[in-house]
Each structure stands twice: as C-alpha cells, then as structure tokens.
Amino acid sequence: MADTVKLPEDSFKRINADDRAALDSEKIAAPSLTFAQDAWRRLKKNKGAWVSLIVLAIVFIMAFGSLVVSPHDPNAVHPSYANLPSKIPGININGFNGTLVQAGERIDAYKQAGASSKFYVMGTDYLGRDLFSRVLYGTRISLIIALVATLFDLTIGVTYGMFSGWKGGRIDTIMQRIIEIILSIPNLVVIVLLILILKPGMTSIIIAIALTSWTNMARLVRAQTMEIKEQEYILAARTLGERPMKIAFKHLLPNLSSVIIINTMFTIPNAIFFEATLSYIGIGISSPQASLGTLLNDGQKNFQFLPYQMWWPALVLSIIMLAFNLLGDGLRDAFDPRTKE
C-alpha cells in the first residue's frame, strides 16, 4: 500500500514580496562592519587598551577641566601651609591622613600648621602650593606639549614619508640618507641644542621635539607607501589622470591611517618623556609654569624627607605613559588582526 503523503495545503501558496523579506531575515550573517568598526570592536575586547582609554579620558578631563574648576590655585603661595602631607577626608591610613613622622613621633601636620579644617589631597609643596592642583596643571602643560609636538611631527613625518616613498629612486635614497644622519645623533642631544638656540620655554620645547621625532613616522609611512603604491587602485587612479595630491589624500592617507595612528600612540609618551627629562635637567619649563618634569625635579630635592612630593607626579607620569603604551599596543592588535592570537 502506497502511503500518500499528505502535504499541508498552505505549503503551496504563492510567496509575495513581503514574505520573501521575512525569509531573508532568517539568514544567519554577521552585520557587515567597516574597517574602523571592526578595529573598534577588537579594541573593546582588549582589556588593557580599553582601561587605558578610560584612564586617559579621565586624565584629560581632569587636566583640562582644572582650567575651569581647580581645587586650589596652582600658583597660590601659602608659606604657613608649606610641606603638608597628603590628606584625604574620610581615609585614616597613614600617608593619606595628614600625619607625618617627626622626631620619631607621628603628628598631625595640619593641626600644627593651624589648618585643621583644610585638606590637600596630595599635600602641599615647599611654598605651600596645593600639589594636586599643581599636578593637574603640570599634566596639562605636559600633555599640551606632547600633543602639539606630536601633531607637528605627524605632519612632517607623514608628508616626508609619503613623498619619499611615492617618488622612489634617487630622491628617495637621498631622503633616506638624511634620516639616517638625523638618527645618528641621539635625539635628546639635538633637542638640547635646539632649545639652547631658541631659549628655554614651551614653544621651543615643542619645536625641538617636533623637529627630531618625526623620523620614525617617516620611515614607517615610506615603507607602507611603497607597498600601497603598487596596488591596482592606485594604478587605476593614475590611469584616470588623478593628480598626485589627490591620490595622496584620497587613496594613500586613508590606507596609511592605521600605521599613523599606532605610531602616534608611541610618539606621544616619547614626547612626554623628553619634556619631563628636559624639565628635570633644568632647561625645560621654567617657574612659575610647571610640568610633570619640573614637579618631579622639585619633589626629588626633598625626597628623603617628603617622599610624597615626588611620588605623586611620578605616579601620574608613569600612569600616562603606561596608558599610552597599552593603548598603542591595543590599537596595533586591533588594526592588524594577523597579530591576534
């Protein structure tokens, strides 16, 4: 006996356009992501980089927000409140409760100075200036110097690298020789020489760092440009008679962006380091202006007796450097999936 298969009648209905769309929605496919979205997704997965990004955001907001609201005036001098240790209200741990050891005894330094009602989160320096406000102020100056210098050396490096890689041949060789010569003098020596000529100050530090640190960027961009320049879409653009300038902006630059962004993340902490070193040596930012380097220098003088005056700026400086380095690492992995696992 042959069973007749009974199929439901509605299986044989005509599908109209609406139903077809409903069927398509059952397809399993990841949403298509652009390169940037993809990189962003990978970056968010990287814990270190993600935390760094948040830390940097907080540092930036605090450093630049202190322009508007600062706990104290970073330059207001109160000689009677000099060298007070750190005091955070509500926390009673030695080191954060405004006490310090004097002649073998732990005493409340705030009571002694007649400032029991006041509190300075990071303490005060030798002139009674609020260290927290000064650290915020110093961070701001350090960041401004690093960012502006990086912006300049990005411009120089990218232009130089693209030009050198694009032109190739003899021009490229000469341009690379120039880079090699610059690289054969330690950067800091050149920076010091330039600052001596330009007179110490913020502008000359920025110029000096910008003029010396672009070589790395230029090399990377050149190598990448030489690779991209052989691609078909560049050939197509050339065949269509596109001007080199337009090719550079429309085709080269977007494709170089990951190299540029990653390298920038490593240039910024370098610039911060150079600035701190210069200020530490004593040819950087001069008072009453302050940067993390000058704060470190001031703190180091009293480190034996008042270690917190150096610990705080050192901590902030290290955290900023750490965050930029981790973020740079994360971005490198995010932009280059091959390095992932």
Next chain:
Amino acid sequence: MAKYLAKRIFYLILTLFIVITVTFFLMKLLPGTPLTNQAKLSKSQIALIYEQYGLNKPVWQQYLLYLAGAVRGNFGTSFQFSDQPVSYLLSSRIGPSLQIGLQAMIFGVILGILVGSFGAMRQNTWVDTTATVVSILGISIPSFVLAVLLQYYLGLKLGWFPIAEWGGFIYTVLPTLALGATPLAESARFVRTEMVDVLSSDYIELAKAKGLSRTGVIYHHALRNSLIPLITIVGPLAVNIMTGSMVVENIFSIPGIGEQFVKSVLTNDYPTIMGLTIIYSFMLCVVLLFTDILYGIVDPRIRLTGKAN
C-alpha cells in the same frame, strides 16, 4: 663585504662631517657669549680673551680650524674650566659612562631575553602575564624616576649600595639597574613576540616530531632564531641609554660624559657641548655600523650589498 664596509665607513665619515658642521654653525647662532656675565672686563681684556680662544677670526676660518682640530681629536678649550682642553676633559670622563652604559646594556638585554623567552614558552599563563607587566612597566617608568627610587630605597633605606659617587663596582650597581630597565623591557617584549612567532613555525614542529627534548627545541631552535632580530634594536637601545645617562649620572653624581653634558648646557660651555655632540654621534654611528655588520654575519639571509634593512 669589503665594498659594503667601505661604503658604510664612507657614510660614517660623511655623517660625522655633517654633524660637526651643523653643530658648529648652530653654536655660532647661540645667543650670548661666554663672557656675557663678566661686566668687569674692559674692552681690551675681552679682545685679548677672544684672541686667545680664536674667537676674533672670521667664522669660516674658525670653522676650518675647528674641523682640522676635530679630525685630530682636538675640540678646543673648555669655557667652563679654562686651560682644560675639551678632549682631555672628556677622555677622563668617558670611562665611567662607557662602563655603566655597557653594563646596563648587557644586564638589560640578557635579563630581557630570559624574561621574554619564559613569557613566550608559557604563553597565556601567569608567567607570561608577569613578563608582560615587567616589560610594560619598564617602558613606562622614566629611568630618572627609577633612579631616584632605587637610590632612596636600596641605597639609603636598606643601605645595600652606596647612594652616589664613583668608586668600585659596587658604585655602578644602582645606575646600571636604573639604566638597564628600558633595555630589559624592550628586549623582553621583542623576544617574546619573536619567539611566539618562531614557536609556531614548521621547523619547531619538526624538531618536536623528531623527539628532541623541550630544552633542546627551545635552546637550539627557538631561542637562536628569535635572538637574531634582537640585534636590530641594539642601536635604539644605545640611544636610550645615552639619553638616560644624562640624568641618571647626575642623580648618582657619576663623573661621566652625561653629567658633563648637562653641566655644560647649564653653563653655556659651547666647546664642550660641541665635543660631546660629536662623541655621542660617533658612538652611535659605530654601534649602528657594528650591529648592521653583525646582523649580516649572524643571518646569512640578509644581503650586505645594499641597505641593511
């Protein structure tokens, strides 16, 4: 090889020539003279001093004289310490700097190799995490912060090492640690990345399949191949140590060239600054030349005919 060497040495000389020329003219652009603060001197005295130092001649003559002197290792007379030739001043100071620099490099790179390869061998375990943390901290903490901390905690509080001055080996320990931190971190990071790459390559699989012991695989195959590219970062590390030494030598008051550089900068001692700039770039050029040659010898895949990179 000989042709390559000749070419490289030619470039080295050309580089040094350009460095000398540029520093010379930069120094001529500097504001002020070494006598700016000496208001008591009369005109004729100033003229005498200028004559003594050859500052009254036209700039191009001074330049040629300086160049001729520099070739023979004579960088003029220091402004800060009159009667002391710069070359004498620096030659007595270069020893400590070289010693500390080399020690820091050797200490940092060797420890970095260990940390990095342990990290790679035990990938994604706590060993690896520790190695990564060490290397990222070493890169992020400036050497001068580390120097002050070491000086205070190991030197003053624990009293294990002298906090400053220059004497025997014991005096070099803290500065070496402070300067060696960055090379340690950089090489650990570098070795780890390289080794992770190498460990996943076919010849490691083969070595394992042959039945080689774990240490045999690591030592003979993985480590050797991951160390070759390490030579390329020796140059940048040397720069880092030179830069760091300027501050670290100051902190530990070591009579080296880094300390002298800072001193000269603060006292406008132009001849010494120029001499030091030339010495620094000479040392760096030599390091770069050596590493390039060494790279070619160790890794025959690199041809030494054109550019080394």
